[in-house]
Amino acid sequence: MSDQMIEVVEYTDPLCSIAWGTEPYKRRLLSRFGEKLKWRVVMAGLCGDNSTVKAFQPWDPYKAGQAYLKVWKRVTGITGMPYPQDLRYMAVTTDPPCLVVKAAECQGSDVADRVLRRFRESVFLYGTPVDSLDQTKRALEGLPGLDFDRLERDIESEEVKAAYLADWQETRQPNDYVRGLPDAETEHLQGGMMVSEGHERYNLPTFIFTGPAGERTVPGYRPYAEYEEALEAVCPGITEQAQADPTPEEALERWSTMTSKEFEVVCGSSIEDPKSGRRVEGGGADVWLDDTEAAYWDRRMEAG
Numbered sequence: 001m002s003d004q005m006i007e008v009v010e011y012t013d014p015l016c017s018i019a020w021g022t023e024p025y026k027r028r029l030l031s032r033f034g035e036k037l038k039w040r041v042v043m044a045g046l047c048g049d050n051s052t053v054k055a056f057q058p059w060d061p062y063k064a065g066q067a068y069l070k071v072w073k074r075v076t077g078i079t080g081m082p083y084p085q086d087l088r089y090m091a092v093t094t095d096p097p098c099l100v101v102k103a104a105e106c107q108g109s110d111v112a113d114r115v116l117r118r119f120r121e122s123v124f125l126y127g128t129p130v131d132s133l134d135q136t137k138r139a140l141e142g143l144p145g146l147d148f149d150r151l152e153r154d155i156e157s158e159e160v161k162a163a164y165l166a167d168w169q170e171t172r173q174p175n176d177y178v179r180g181l182p183d184a185e186t187e188h189l190q191g192g193m194m195v196s197e198g199h200e201r202y203n204l205p206t207f208i209f210t211g212p213a214g215e216r217t218v219p220g221y222r223p224y225a226e227y228e229e230a231l232e233a234v235c236p237g238i239t240e241q242a243q244a245d246p247t248p249e250e251a252l253e254r255w256s257t258m259t260s261k262e263f264e265v266v267c268g269s270s271i272e273d274p275k276s277g278r279r280v281e282g283g284g285a286d287v288w289l290d291d292t293e294a295a296y297w298d299r300r301m302e303a304g
Contacts, residue, residue, distance in 0.1 A: 005038045006211040006235050011171050011202045013046035014101075014119035015094045015129060017072045018221050019205040021079025023120070024265035025224045027255065031266055032242040033231065039109065041116065043098035043164060044171040044204055048197050050092050061089035072124070073284070079221065080261035082282030084127035091129035095164075100136050102164045103154040104146070111145050114256075118143055121257065125282055126300055142296050144256075172201045175208070177217045191220025211235035224265065248274035248288075256293050260286045 010026070012019045029037065051059040055067070065087045072083040097119045104112040122139045123129045130139050133155065140146060154160050174193045181192035191203040206219040207227065211234030218230050232239045245268050252258050252274050258266075259282070263274070273279065278294040280287050289297055 004212045004235070006033075006036055006209055006231065006238070008037050008039045009042060009208040009210075010039065011042045011044050011204055011206040012116075013044040013094050013204055014097050014116060015046050015091055015123055016044075016204040017075040017081075017083070017124070018079070018203075020120050020124050021075055021081045021221060022205050023081065023117075024259070024262040025227055027251075027262055028224060028266050029227055029231075031246055031251070031254075033238065034243075036235075036238060036241070041101070041109075041112065042170055043101050043167045044201065045095050045098050045164070045168040046196075046204060047091060047094045050090060056090075061092070065090035076284040080264075080285055081259055082124055082285040082287060084124055085281075085283040087127040089129070091123075091131035093131050094129075096133050096136070097130045097139075098167070099160065099164045100130075100133070100140075100151065100155060102167065103151050103157075103160045105163070106154045106160070107145070107147060107150065114143055114145065115140060117255075117257070125287060141299070142292065144292060172199045174200060174202045174206075175217060178202060178206065178219055181219065191218075191222070209234045211238075248272070249276055252277050252288055252290055256290045258288045260288075263288070 008029075030039075050056060050064060053064075056064045068090050069083065069087045075081075076083045101112055101116050101119070104115040118139055119130055128135070128139075130136060136151075137148065140148065140151075178191065178193050191206060194201050194203050203220050206217065207230075209216045209218070209230045211231075213234050213236055216230035216233050218226050228239050246254070246266065248258070248263055248267050251263065251266050253276075255262075258274075258277075274288055277288040277290050278297075280289060280294075280297060
């Protein structure tokens with residue numbers, strides 16, 4: 001097998017329930033093959049201005065949120081990942097959190113990953129989507145490793161703004177493989193090309209794997225086996241080098257929050273609950289939090 005790194009490009013957005021539903025598969029890939037994967041996250045900017053969507057007129061953020069929530073509950077039935085039990089409102093736009101993730105990349109990919117995860121959880125655990133920069137501090141409060149003062153400075157930099165614009169544009173240049181898939185309006189979970197807000201774009205999430213033997217695209221919500229098949233296709237022999245599954249304690253220590261579906265996928269289906277961490281109830285699924293995230297949960301619940 002070649003020692004060449006495999007590039008993984010992930011097109012995603014914190015408001016996308018299918019991308020949230022694919023988190024267990026992403027974490028399993030990172031657990032089994034992380035040292036061989038060069039991961040690049042592309043922030044899609046899923047919603048430019050929800051308040052102009054015809055179906056939401058006249059705009060009412062609470063009513064729009066309830067419409068989304070009906071869809072998200074159905075998605076939970078497919079993915080096993082939680083939906084928000086109390087969705088306060090629907091985000092007007094996802095541009096601000098996407099921009100913040102790009103700013104967080106200035107502090108390293110690990111920090112950016114934790115920021116993106118907090119934004120996903122702000123939607124699907126806490127029911128408070130981030131749709132303005134003013135909301136960022138609450139969503140990221142106490143996040144380990146994050147220099148928030150630097151984050152605020154980087155958000156204003158022209159380099160970060162240009163990086164997010166580049167991501168937004170890249171998302172709207174789907175490859176030929178995705179263009180050839182069935183109409184995403186009827187086969188949404190299968191990852192066909194979307195047309196939204198007047199632009200063609202990748203369905204979310206989409207993962208593109210590039211290695212010494214070529215390129216493979218895995219779009220939409222697919223079985224986990226398709227991800228490993230893509231890895232094997234672009235780098236023959238890599239699946240024989242997979243790392244052993246972590247214990248629940250090891251997984252929670254690495255990622256700070258784990259859903260019941262993530263434990264099942266990452267650690268194996270026949271596992272016991274972790275002996276550490278706190279178990280809390282999400283919509284349709286349970287979530288385990290380490291001490292830092294449990295303290296954050298308490299502050300959020302107290303603040304309302």
